Amino acid sequence: MKTRRLLPILPVLTLLAMLGPVVAGLYGTALPAFGHLPAAGLTGPSLNPFFELFDWAGLPRAVMLSLGVGVGATVIALTIVMLLTAGWSGTRAFRFLECLLSPLLSVPHAAAAFGLAFLITPSGWISRALSPAVTGWDRPPDLLIVQDPLGLTMMAGLVIKEVPFLLLITLAALGQADTTRSMAVAQALGYGRVTGWLKTVFPRVYAQIRLAVYVVLAYSMSVVDVAVILGPNTPPSLSVYIVRLMSDPDLAMRLQGAAAALLQLGLVIGALIIWRIGEVVVAALGLRWIMAGHRGKIDPVVGAFALLASGACAFAVVVGIVVLGVWSFAGFWSFPDFLPDQFTLRNWMRFGPNTLAALGETALIAGCVTLVALVLTIGCLEAEYRHGLTLSQRGMWLLYLPLLVPQTAFLPGLQTLMLNIGADVGRVPVMLAHLVFVLPYVFLSLADPFRAWDARMGTIANALGARPDRVLWAVRLPMLLRPILTAMAVGLSVSVGQYLATLLIGGGRVATLTTEAVALASGGDRRAIGVYGLMQTGAALVPFTLALIVPAIVWRNRKGLRHG
């Protein structure tokens, strides 16, 4: 009975938890962007912050970097995932990649970026493996690979992490897309694997993963940690520049930072609009392609390419983590030795105790935040189902605002807000800040599978005398076990990876694995980075593994509840 009264309030609570801080934060950003910052003795309105921003010689390149890297990484990652699923789903190779998915996903962006850097720099592991025998190098060549001005390495660093994310979301959506029968019909009509899948299944799958793709686009455009590790610095991408301006001791620089933050916001919105137009164009072209009836002669080539590309992504992350591991145990290790002179436990003795304390903090925050997010999300979706409290399409956009607004734009404003209401630094405010980012991801992961659930099951249960609460607990949630666990795993990993929110809102007093690792990163101590990167990966690995293993065990005798 309690649920019935509580349920309609949950959507309001959810929106409040996510949008309150964002709106307040944006308000706190918009004022200084237009020259109003009384604390610095400045009152607006004025357009000077924008003029100063446009005076910065690096702005065109920073903007192009943000756009190019964001759109490029999204297109590449989406293409790889779609072609891979088209060409290989249900095969042994696909199942192998599926097994790799949890470890791949659990690797935090920063750790994956470090791993990639340790692999591909001129003195990286690949170069060491080939030197001097193949390359003839007895010292590393002076090549600009990491931090290249076009941001190609940064794009690669994003792709290797977004491919597993999109693949996971795609897998969750596949269960609702009636793939098996569609493919049977398409192949009976003589269509190749890839072509048949793209023509029959892709439109349905894309409709389900669309918002995840938008999130990948927005994230890739405004990412900070990967950009700091792999991106260029002469000039840096717009987001990195914003973080720099915002942390300048000269308060006046915040005005320019706020203006840049609004510009970043505009860029993300613009890119999303362009992407939406692109969807329409692709749909129109796709329709003509379907009508043309090509059966797909080059399917094997395309499929092979997709497998190779996703294999390379997996290789980069997995071997990247291995090289982090090697560094964490390394004594002195000079170029071009393939392995260190000696292995030592010293690095772990030095950094281990601190990582354990940070791990506890990380787990506590991530666990609480994810549980709250899950309860709110399921509450919203159930309220929508029972009471028709559906968010309109426009309302859905509000839901994803925290993911589409660059963190750098509203977090400083959020910090001021929390101070004003007396919720000073500490664990709970950090959890609230994490919730802003975790909630949308959990919602995004769960909403489509939840809605795509066959409501006739509920009707049958009703007919058998079950009340709505019983239908939820006994039928719907158990059937949705896999997407629920997936959503939790995503929520946990999002919380584990939060850097700016933890640092700013925690006032530095809340030390998670990520804040500790990023603080070390600027010092370039590869042994310490190795230890923290491995710990970070471990913190997120367990939930993702459970998300795959538990449904397989629970539903081992329920064939229809396994995907695909």
Add this chain to the structure above:
Amino acid sequence: MKHLAILAALIAPVSAFADPNPADWDAVKAEAAGQTVYWNAWGGSTTTNDFLAWVGSRVAEDYGVTLEHVKLTDTADAVTRVLAEKQAGEDDDGAIDMIWINGANFAAMKEADLLFGPYAEQLPNWAVVDVAGKTVQTDFTVPTDGYESPWAMAQVVFVHDTADMPNDIGSMAELLEWAQANPGRFSYPQPPDFLGTTFLKQVLVDILPDPSVLSAEVTDDNYAEVTAPLWAYLDELTPNLWREGKAYPATGTAMFPLIADDELDLSISFSPGAASTAIANFELPDTVRTFVLDKGTIGNASFVTIPYNSGSKAGAMVVANFLMSPEAQARAQDPAILGYGTVLDMEAITAEERAVFDGLELGIATLTPAELGTVQAEPHPSWATRLADDWADRYGVSQ
């Protein structure tokens, strides 16, 4: 900023109502027991982190003060935090109790009246600090006025791998010649990184016939003329830098792995003992040595300061005082631990305490105080800010 500073100066004496009185040390100690001090300090160096952890265990033992090291990537973050708290009216128990600071960050906080004090010169251990011989009462030419207390001395040294670069270099002009003969083997951290900006100042100090103009605040009239030789120098140097100057290491310690990988032969450091410590931690090959220029190199002191809104000022003062103790100073100077220069006057401490310092093994790559030679004064902080901005315009967006 100017208006704010004037306003702040007017209301300054009103604050510090219930603050502990640094002159009444027994009361300070009594109040400190049980307090938790959040020390915001750059966390990029694992050796420094280990040292800070040791300080924490010692002040807990002796004074019952709990020390938490908040690891920063950039000290400016802490300054921003205190500013944000002031805006929000959090005047009694801010998140930060102590900051490792110097230079422009100190100047900014002092100007905006964000600091507690004066306290430094009332601390008991101030009596053994080498006030005459070391620059502990000015910070980049800005008077400290007791608003920060020193805990380490730093001086620019050049770090080179003798396996690839056997000979020292005596001047910045020679460095340019060497770089032209050995392209791609030298780099410096990207300004506005602290050490990167220091490299710019070091070039300027070394190539100017008379660097005394740098000790006064920069003016629009003299800036272009004074710095012209620096930009001419960098125009020649940049194409010969590592990655042709299209990318730079993020920080000073980030250059150690590049030397270990044989990508760089030469880099700079602000800590004369850091190379020896890094060799001990497998981060540098044991062929690495250090040197200074013939005319000497820039040196300064590292300080700690206490924000005006710290809720644990007594605890922070106890930590600041402990940092200036012979025990902490000797440990910091040990290259196996940290390798930082001491701020103490060797004549003012007891013979026993002095023996600990004399007994320290400096490490194979560390220069003796005599070899470190003349310490060049830091330019006024206004120069650093302007050089870093100008550098960013010229080289930071060029590619």
